[in-house]
Amino acid sequence: MNKVERVSSLRAAVSAARKERKTIGFVPTMGNLHEGHLELVRQAKQRAEFVVVSIFVNPTQFGANEDLDNYPATPEEDARSLAELGADLLFLPELTTMYPSALEEQTVVYVPKIGDLYCGKDRPEHFYGVTTVVSRLFNMVQPDIAVFGKKDYQQLTIIRRMVEDLAYPIQVVGVDTIRADDGLALSSRNGYLTAAELRAAPLLAKILNEMAVRMQDKGAIPSKKWLREIESEAKAELLSKGFSPQYITVCRQSDLQPAKRGDTKLVVLAAAQLGKARLIDNLEVELTES
Structure with missing residues (x-):
């Protein structure tokens, strides 16, 4: 080389x-x-x-x-x-x-x-x-x-x-994102995490997966209000575990505008501070036609 x-x-x-x-x-x-x-x-x-x-x-x-x-x-x-x-x-x-x-x-x-x-x-x-x-x-x-x-x-x-x-x-x-065995997305900034924070950090990916499952169980987005509720619940869970969430939102894959009823190709985007590290992650989700 x-x-x-x-x-x-x-x-x-x-x-x-x-x-x-x-x-x-x-x-x-x-x-x-x-x-x-x-x-x-x-x-x-x-x-x-x-x-x-x-x-x-x-x-x-x-x-x-x-x-x-x-x-x-x-x-x-x-x-x-x-x-x-x-x-x-x-x-x-x-x-x-x-x-x-x-x-x-x-x-x-x-x-x-x-x-x-x-x-x-x-x-x-x-x-x-x-x-x-x-x-x-x-x-x-x-x-x-x-x-x-x-x-x-x-x-x-x-x-x-x-x-x-x-x-x-x-x-x-x-x-596609490469992840550790516990689900944490690999990042150069993971080196800023303490041992305790490294144990906590995979919660971000876990929450995104839980949000995806809830959407897929519905088969479609039932309403904008329902979507905002699951986003708020995800932020609250992160806050309770020591994260400082900056955003967790469900968007259209194509232009990253907030998802609405009828959208099917989605991505859940998230960013949260944990100690000295700013963690970002996402998960693509495809739903059936509503």
């Missing part, structure tokens, strides 16, 4: 692969790779002959008082894991490569409406940073296929909309 820091070196390697008629796959990450990230690379390798992985801790998606300065970094372990998986190229850009202008003067790419909901409401700067950095990475790598996890379902939905709106010739692939 080759490692490069400059865009010129990245493009030269990708160009050489294209001359060999290889399909280019891309997995953007912020490092501190866990099994969830590695599954994205495996999925990229199944779909492409030349796989690029980037590691860049993007400052523009961190808000004030968030964990940018303490975000976990494991560069040697990351490179070793990627080499063992057979990634072809590791792109390690510097800050000035990604943002040649001062951050406050940098051109911004933003997806409105979807980006203003849920995590976008609680973290106003976050999705501005995500879409801007992913857009820049897409222009640098110019992949045929880009692979993202479904754990951050809102992010995946926003990136798909950005690709459609800006006419990127890129297939965006979403990969």
Whole structure:
């Protein structure tokens, strides 16, 4: 596996692969790779002959008082894991490569409406940073296929909309969340949890599954009032177990608007603080026609 820091070196390697008629796959990450990230690379390798992985801790998606300065970094372990998986190229850009202008003067790419909901409401700067950095990475790598996890379902939905709106010739692939045996979604931020919090954290996924079962038992959403009730009950249960829930909501998969009677392709989105860790999770649900 080759490692490069400059865009010129990245493009030269990708160009050489294209001359060999290889399909280019891309997995953007912020490092501190866990099994969830590695599954994205495996999925990229199944779909492409030349796989690029980037590691860049993007400052523009961190808000004030968030964990940018303490975000976990494991560069040697990351490179070793990627080499063992057979990634072809590791792109390690510097800050000035990604943002040649001062951050406050940098051109911004933003997806409105979807980006203003849920995590976008609680973290106003976050999705501005995500879409801007992913857009820049897409222009640098110019992949045929880009692979993202479904754990951050809102992010995946926003990136798909950005690709459609800006006419990127890129297939965006979403990969199911990788979980620990107890159901906890794998995340770099799980390292912030204490031993007691790690035991409590799987409750978030358990509650989402219980909500899905209740909806599937009904076969359809009987009313908006009923939906708000099960969302409120889920928040109350989390609060009683030491979580600080930010949102738990049932949405349409397509545009993340609140679900209503007659909707069948749904996703339950959740975010909650537990100790120092902000946990996010989701669960896709398909109902019968009402």
